[in-house]
Amino acid sequence: MARRSPDAPPTLDATMRVVILRGPDRYLQLAYTQMLQTALEAEHGEITPFSFDGATAEPAAVLDELRSYGLLQTHKLVIVDAADALLAAPKAVAAETPRKGRGGPTPARTLFERYASDPMESATLLLRAATWRPGKLDKLVAKVGSIVKCEAPDVRTAATWCVARCAKEHDATIQPDAARLLVERIGPELGRLDTELAKLASFVGPGAEITPDAIRSMVGLTREEQAWAIQSILLRGSPAPVVTKLRELLEVSRQPEALVTWAVIDLLRKLHTAAQLLRQGEAPAEVARTLKLWGEARTTVLSAARHVEPDQLAGLLLKAIRADLRSKSGVGRSSRTLEVLAIEVADMIPAA
Known part of the structure; x- marks a missing residue:
């Protein structure tokens, strides 16, 4: 069999004896699982799937299932969820697999390395894991x-996917601007996007077009978007608009103080992490992906993080957390504390 790069676009076929789906996007994991199962059924006819929970399964039980023969001799698809937990099992699972000292592979990982070097032709092993340690x-x-990596795509790729998915699966079309707005509103996780596309297609009717107005009407603001209304003002680096916006939110819109406080702390956390990663040489795109920054937030947060030292941000973050704890304990005037804290954040950031 020809070698396949781990980062190559997925092409799952019936010749594959072991497949790893790694990454947190459950929608992609299930889609690739279906792709593999369809390929196996096309080649072998009926197949017999077996599922294991890696958090509780014994490695020996999984390997026994792969190596045993059923009465009907159908091809097996053995699926292990939380495969990283299975491979990290610390206890010895076979007498012939001794522990290799500190820092070496676990007995379970050694057993599956041995299996992958000579897998059964009558079975396919599918390992699925949200996190994965390469080796x-x-x-x-x-x-x-x-x-295969199962990670949420960037905003542009997710929006393009929405356009194609809507036409193919939901009997509707979506304008590119509407697709981008949808991704910016709920994030690039394909499972959530597909659910929203189904709702939107039902709303506009068969064969109709989904517009940005439909997105604004049907897809509510998330907590993160509500927080961004506050954070975007803070990132302008001007205290006067910050005070005006805070008072508007608390006194006119009657937004809960807890939400506003969370928005300030969340912004400081993102700025601190971004400042550290950028100074460690991480690429801006990777920092944005790590912090789940999309659209305008990506540009403004990364720009601010370049101009403020991590230690300064860490000190203000600690101060914000302590202020939040005092507020929840009934100590001091929380609205006044929040206003002072927000002004400090705005003062620290260079004016846009």
Whole structure:
């Protein structure tokens, strides 16, 4: 079998004996699982799937299932969820697999490395995990199968996916601007996007077009978007508009103080992390992905993080957390404390 790069676009076929789906996007994990199962059924006819929970399953039980033969001799698809937990099992699982000292592979990982080096032809092993530690197993799997990343795409890719998905699956079309707005509003996780597309398609009717106005009407503001209304003012680096906006939110719009406080703390957390990562040489795109910054937030947060030292941000973040705790304990005037804190944040950031 030809080698497949772990980062190559997924092409799952019936020749693969071991497949790893790694990453937190459950929608992609399920979509690729269906792709693999369809390929196996096309090649082998009826297949027999077996599922294990890696958090509780014994490695020996999974391997026994792969190596045993059923009465009907159908091809097996053995699926392990939380596979990272299975491979991290610390206890010895076989007498012939001794512990290799501190820092070496666990007995479970060693057993699956051994299996991947000589897998059964009558079974396909599918390992699914939200988190994954690369190692020798990856190299072995690349020879007999594939390793597929299951991570949410960037905003542009997700919006393009929405346009294609809507036309193919939901009997409607969505304007590119509306697709971008939808992604910016709820994020790039494909499962959530697909659910919203189904609701929007039902709202506009068969064959109709989804517009930005439909998005604004049907897709409510998330907590993060409500927070961004506050954070975007703070990032302008001008105290006067901050005070005006805070008073408007608390006294006119009657927004809860807890939400406003959370928005300030969340912004400081993102700025601190971004400032650290940028100074460590991380690429801005990777920092944005780590912090889930999309659209305008990506540009403004990263710009501010470049101009403020991490230690300064850490000190203000600690102050904000302590102020929040005092407020929840009934100590001091929370609205006044929040106003002073917001002014400090705005003063620290260079004016836009």
